Amino acid sequence: MPSYERADKPIHEPRQLKVICIGAGASGLLLAYKLQRSFEKFELTVYEKNEDISGTWLENNYPGCACDVPAHAYTFSFEPNPNWSSVYAGSKEIRQYFVSFSAKYELSKYIKLCHRVSKAVWDEIKGVWDVEVTNLADGTVIRDSCNMLVNATGILNTWRWPAIPGLQDYKGTCLHTANWDESVDLTGKHVGLIGNGSSAIQVLPAILPIVDKVTSFIRSPTWVSPVRALESRMYTEEERAKFANDPQALLNYRKELETGTNEIYPLFISDSAAQKATFESMSAIMKEKLQREDLENLVIPTWPVGCRRLTPGVNYLESLGSSQVEVVYGEIQKITEKGCVSNGQEYPVDILICATGFDTSFKPRFSVIGSKGKNLADVWNIEPKCYLGFAVPDFPNYFTICGPGSPSGNGPFLIAVEAQADYMLKMMNRWQTENIHSFSPKAEAVEDFIAFRDEYMKKTVWSGGCRSWYKNNTVSGKVIALWPGSTMHHLEALAEPRYEDWNFKYVGNRFAFLGNGFSQAESDKTADHAYYIRNGDDGPLISRVKQIKVTSKSGTVSRRNSGDAIVF
Template identity: 85%
Template sequence: MPSYDRADKPIHEPRQLKVICIGAGASGLLLAYKLQRSFEKFELTVYEKNEDISGTWLENNYPGCACDIPAHAYTFSFEPNPNWSSVYAGSKEIRQYFVSFASKHELSKYVKTRHQVSKAVWDEIKGVWDVEVANLADGTIIRDSCDMLVNAAGVLNAWRWPTIPGLQDYKGTRLHTANWDESVDLTGKHVGLIGNGSSAIQVLPAILPIVDRVTTFIRTPTWVSPVQALESRKYTDEEREKFVNDPQTLLKYRKELEAGTNGIFPLFIADSAAQKATFESMSAIMKEKLQREDLENLVIPTWPVGCRRLTPGVNYLESLGSSQVEVVYGEIQKITEKGCVSNGQEYPFDVLVCATGFDTSYKPRFPVIGTKGKNLADAWKFEPKSYLGLSVPDFPNYFTMIGPSSPIGNGPVLIAVEAQADYMLKIMNRWQTENIHSLSPKMEAVEDFIAFKDEYMKRTVWERGCRSWYKNNSISGKITALWPGSTMHYLEAIADPRYEDWNFKYVGNRFAFLGNGFSQAESDKTADLAYYIRDKDDGPLISRVKQMKVTSKSGSVSLENARDVIVV
């Protein structure tokens, strides 16, 4: 058992903290930034399997790949980008945002690319994670260890081929949107496109100008409409120049977009006024763009808006009605050497494009072994259960970025990632400044949270009759991906750790952190020993309600411009 002797040190003297993060996408880079900004005496290694940083935005480079929310609402809260070229930025532009973020804050020193974590085992005696890492450049195996292990590999990261019989029999060129081969020339080709999720919706209009024709296979209808009714367009030179030279104009615009994205949440409540109004308006918009009654019956859902993730679908509906496009509705029975068989008919083509998504079971792709040899893949075999999307019982000092039950489809996502990083660092701060061996959420706390979540989901559109990755690509399964509330609800829910929900294990006396009786201020020769004396009370408010009124700038919106409060 390790020993943390603090007898000769002031209260809360930090010990060395070693963190391993898996993945250098948006979440991993943010964790590195926040750890660097707030901590001393730490060591961080971010293992990234790809040849460079930025995760999904490096991996996804299929034609038309773009963010499905406005780009100015897809930045870290503190790191605006005045140079977005359009409302919905493409993947390469988004990737450059994260590359620039890493460069600006000198985060690359923490990252080891082409290194893939292959195993992680908790050592109960030492209180560390033993981590096995494959060096993909030379095939060697590295053995590392850490006090805190953060899995930031992402939820939409493990792409998969469709489970359709005969896939391997196809003799033409086969592509997956998440593993796109840019050397393949689609010019003049007949393309078969499987799927009508976000990726397929972006691919179709992007390839249509160069291909001869497309046969697109659609299994279910889906809602297609711009977020907040914001159609895609390029920003003018004048707009971009103003964003660069007038930060307040940019801030105002960003806040409007963010508030609009947060304001969408009421439509996710089944049978709400917002849901009913949105259903009618989106149906009308889709009909106007399709201009074909036969396609309306195939494409426009009868289930509520938001049951599946919404997508802007720039020019998708218009493309479906093109003379170059053949829409085949229904299940694909099998894939042959020449094409796909659906409804008993074979449809041949030159190139097969599978926009068939990802493994969203949340099970890690490598063994994660916690206390008493428990494997996380086994624990999550039937249902992935996390504590507030952040951590797992029986897996001490282990955290998940955007784990199960996170607000990944409830509103703005990057601010939720920021909140998760802050929460993890609060836990790490306690570990670093106290005699804590390890900590993990209590099983009963997780079970209570899951029970609350399941009951809440009954009132939402996510439980209605659509196939969605929110419920592991099923129609009637449990909602395992989403938070039971809005993104803003999540920010308040995890603002302060509920330490009563955690099992703490100490080394020696839990009050050993009190040390030699001196404060941190007294041990700093440059500190003000009367820092608490002031001429007015500017200290933080104690009650949550008053804190939030200050944080949310209550009263800053005039009553004339105040929104209606949605009560469901």
């Protein structure tokens, strides 16, 4: 809306806002919900490449695929699910949570399935993103545009085959955990399993009862244990009935789980009392489950607990020690027609399962051309640099949910997604109600954030000697994926936008939003035109310190000694 069009409008009159979101997984659905809840005069299109919604929980359906945190701690903060069947719910059940969420809030009207975004180019003159989309059903190309572009395609989305010579020569059936073929029957087969990350840890105990043998190829140790002593189990009918009929009981249980997840954070600090105590207790737990000294030396790490993402390995360690399982430790030199060669020996297998992860470079899956004509993939070729995990200099009106520098392994994940979505909507609100052409974070602000993050990471276990996707699958590279602090720290950091960190470009006079001198309240004849008069001061507290003390109910909870071992 040009400045002259605001002259006869009340202050902060909203103009039409058009948003394109890429991806209808958890973060895309959340953005749609929040935009619908808080905004008027908006248009939203969510382009989803798959045939249905829910992202990773649609794509991942390998045996044993489940949440690696308690399911009641894997919901939106405002949307509980009393019907979880078990502590670590399976992928199909988690997917149903997001499908039900979409149905409850009627989000499907925004979503176009089987549509893949292939290119987005910023038009500086018009102040819009021109977006190219392919309809995968018929191959036609659609041209669209928007004021705000949100990349919600996720981190662990583009799966990859292992970079092992000869993979294409293998004559047996080759599967990837993120592209599972449910028609393949593993019954009575000799299966090769490459990897011991989160997916492999879930696959092994799930397939062991039906296969004849598993040869597990492991190239490095990893910490494995159920978290906070919550072994996988089914909830009883009585528990589920209580959760469904007593919202306060469910809330108390959810808060207990969330508190436990948040209180793990001290172990991520190198040489902390919590890290040292947890290292000893985790080692003892793993030895007890393995019951084999030869495997202990291969599987139990010497690097800090939490250097890689913690994974609850329900029955994994016990399965690893089974007589049905052969553990081959070391790099795979090559793959032959029959199987894998490691340490100079060939290991023939009937079926080869690659639990080898994803492309974690953070480069967008489509071409994103910013204000200076540069492709974001090229800009991020050496290192992906992001403002607080979700915005990029010279890419105006563009957001990426959970980009590099986000708390994807620091604590509760979906809560962090909510915080980023709220921040983005605050920026969109300013654009919609002021005379703003575009905005993007200042390059110097991003460099300062990166410098702070890099210095902070030196004191964390994430910089330890493990191979991790936090470091783009390197052992000694920079920790680029994570936020420099806890998830709760992230919530407070993003509670209020730091507008001084942003470059704003205006259309005409920046104060044109002041309009005709009347307020929004005065333009609403049904509103209370003396709403600010009250019997007492119940307004929000101004200082951040007092705000968070009220929000967090300071003084109502006693805490354990922070130097204790984290309970697993």
